[in-house]
Amino acid sequence: MSRIISIFNMKGGVGKSTTAYNLAAGLARFHQQHILLIDIDPQGNSAASLGIKIWDLELQLRDVLLRHSSLHEATISLSDHIDIVPSNxxxxxxxxxxxxLPGRELLLRKxxxxxLDDYDFILIDCPPNIGVFSINALMASNEVIIPVDMSYLGLLGISSIEKALDLIHSALEHPIEITGVLATRFDARNNLSKEVLQSLQxxxxxxxxxxxxxxSVKLREAPSFSLSIFDHDSNGKGAKAYLSLVEEVIGCQ
Ligand SMILES: Nc1ncnc2c1ncn2[C@@H]1O[C@H](COP(=O)(O)OP(=O)(O)O)[C@@H](O)[C@H]1O
Ligand SMILES: [Mg+2]
Structure with a gap:
């Protein structure tokens, strides 16, 4: 049975896509896990970061949600261990x-x-809002990772994330476990980073x-080479941090 994890935050630019694709790459590379990465954000960033040509897709997630194709048909195999369902x-x-559509919240879950038996992990990269796509992602997941960037607005947005998860729990009767809140884009030279991190902790x-x-500049530039951080800068601080996240995620099975 897969662990199904949404990478979710209603704020954009916090590192959801960066986390989704590097976590997928790291779980596959260091733990030989079979991964399905589902991009449910129309920006298509996590699939594009791994080199999928998102502008000429024959089939994509929209075709699956509209029931024009099966998930299997819209899946692109990136390597032995990573499959991707992209979006644009x-x-x-x-x-x-x-x-x-009837049952619109459950289209992805269905x-x-x-x-579910084909993958160890299904990772879902969410858009930066709480519309029908994020709700589909959360309703299909049993866990959520919440990346939070080290900014005042990042901190302020936490309450709305908790409310959204409560809403999913109570109105849609679907409890989701928080795998973890992930501090992202931390800059040690910056006092605000330290203050936001302390408040979160x-x-x-x-x-x-x-x-x-x-x-990290390396984390920012890796998508332009269609590489995960482990291939782009394997000994750098970004790779070390994402490897550490991989170990934590594996450890909380
Ligand atoms: N830790 C980081 N260091 C430097 N740049 C980052 C980092 N995380 C994300 N970025 C960059 O910031 C931008 C937004 O990140 P992204 O992962 O797309 O956020 P989201 O999916 O939450 O909108 C991208 O250009 C990405 O490369
Ligand atoms: Mg994104």
Missing amino acids: IRLAEDEIPISG AIASV HRFTAQMFSTVIPE
């Missing part, structure tokens, strides 16, 4: 028809039901990952 802007174009205590993802 056409997913956004179809948000209204998808929102009008689509992945047939592949104080608030989330055991739910915080010990790993802190640093702000």
